[in-house]
Amino acid sequence: MYRLFLILGLLIVLFVLLKSVYRNSKLAGRPSGPPLDGDQMVQDPVCGVFVPRKTAIVQQVGGISNCFCSQECAEKFQEQRTS
Numbered sequence: 001m002y003r004l005f006l007i008l009g010l011l012i013v014l015f016v017l018l019k020s021v022y023r024n025s026k027l028a029g030r031p032s033g034p035p036l037d038g039d040q041m042v043q044d045p046v047c048g049v050f051v052p053r054k055t056a057i058v059q060q061v062g063g064i065s066n067c068f069c070s071q072e073c074a075e076k077f078q079e080q081r082t083s
């Protein structure tokens with residue numbers, strides 16, 4: 001009877017180990033460190049609000065990309081530049 005519990009305990013330990021190894025291999029697929037571009041927070045130069053890059057409105061002006069929270073801010077920025 002005692003042996004049965006020992007085997008059961010070993011199986012649980014093995015299962016937990018396999019689970020952690022599986023999780024680690026899954027995490028290894030995604031590079032750790034700097035976040036992906038889409039998760040990066042960018043600042044709107046017009047209103048100063050921080051927005052995720054994937055939802056921001058990006059405008060290339062003279063090789064520099066400006067990110068805005070909305071089309072309104074992008075237009076406002078253009079007006080400021082031209083005036």
Ligand SMILES: [Zn+2]
Nearest residue numbers: 044047069073
């Ligand atoms: Zn804005």
